Amino acid sequence: MNHLAASELILNNDGSIYHLNLRPEHIAETILLVGDQNRVEKITQYFDEVEVVIQKREFHTQTGTYRGKRISVISTGIGTDNIDIVLNELDALVNIDFGSREIKKQNTSLNIIRIGTSGSIQKEIPVDSIVISELAVGFDSLLHFYQSDEVQLQDFNEALEQHLNTYSRNSKPYVVAADASLVEKFNSPEVYLGFTGSNVGFYAPQGRVLRLPLRDDNMKDKLAQFSFKGKKITNLEMETSAIFGLSKMLGHKALSVNAIIANRATGNFTKDGAQAVDNAIRYTLEKLIS
Numbered sequence: 001m002n003h004l005a006a007s008e009l010i011l012n013n014d015g016s017i018y019h020l021n022l023r024p025e026h027i028a029e030t031i032l033l034v035g036d037q038n039r040v041e042k043i044t045q046y047f048d049e050v051e052v053v054i055q056k057r058e059f060h061t062q063t064g065t066y067r068g069k070r071i072s073v074i075s076t077g078i079g080t081d082n083i084d085i086v087l088n089e090l091d092a093l094v095n096i097d098f099g100s101r102e103i104k105k106q107n108t109s110l111n112i113i114r115i116g117t118s119g120s121i122q123k124e125i126p127v128d129s130i131v132i133s134e135l136a137v138g139f140d141s142l143l144h145f146y147q148s149d150e151v152q153l154q155d156f157n158e159a160l161e162q163h164l165n166t167y168s169r170n171s172k173p174y175v176v177a178a179d180a181s182l183v184e185k186f187n188s189p190e191v192y193l194g195f196t197g198s199n200v201g202f203y204a205p206q207g208r209v210l211r212l213p214l215r216d217d218n219m220k221d222k223l224a225q226f227s228f229k230g231k232k233i234t235n236l237e238m239e240t241s242a243i244f245g246l247s248k249m250l251g252h253k254a255l256s257v258n259a260i261i262a263n264r265a266t267g268n269f270t271k272d273g274a275q276a277v278d279n280a281i282r283y284t285l286e287k288l289i290s
């Protein structure tokens, strides 16, 4: 059996995992991930009760029950680099024995659902709507550090690479899918099914210009125009690709629920972001117990 060294599986003095500061009993098998630490309470305000409140850095966790269902809500902060930490540590909490430092023989599969804000790049997906990501493309390089070829949709990768003709020093985009059973459970006439682009930044990587010019002025339009096997890229944010990819590799089920706060094709921004996020939260909670 492989005994994980103190430098690899890092535990705090109270037996909690390094960054999340959580012990195995602190988390439920259904996890809601949000970027913003202040969004955690926006979700747990609807809970029957909250039993755990723990925060370290940007990782704020609350666990409680919603209509009898035990759920943990955890903030990830911004970016796929943080998702690397959150997904590995969540998996360790359920699939590694912290006492023996060995991987458990029996694996636990978590349901991991992100509720985030995002910008639409298709004019027909308006602000204040909800997009459920069935696919995601990562423009970060995170998945390429893992043996991840099997979870990547290679035909989509190749079609996208050809279409975008990305600058050779950028990492190659990787396409990954949500868990199909969660997509089916969360789909309804109230939402759009989407293909979400996760970017390494909010400005140039999403085609935004304030003072600095872009290397490729057409990138956002090229993303919006990409179409393969009937799927178009619908919206941009900064975490979903890594959540889908790492979840698939680790045997967890993942989904992403996007509150659309900007429409990059029309130049619109929501007039009430809090309401847009609350709609996505209430939609997700209802679907979880349905």
Ligand SMILES: O=P(O)(O)O[C@H]1O[C@H](CO)[C@@H](O)[C@H]1O
Binding pocket: 034, 035, 036, 077, 078, 079, 115, 116, 117, 118, 202, 237, 238, 239
């Ligand atoms: O609202 P959250 O969940 O943070 O998500 C989006 O908002 C942040 C950028 O403003 C990025 O994290 C992006 O993915």
Ligand SMILES: O=c1cc[nH]c(=O)[nH]1
Binding pocket: 117, 118, 119, 120, 202, 206, 236, 237, 238, 261, 262
């Ligand atoms: O346009 C947007 C809006 C929210 N979050 C993003 O990353 N991009």
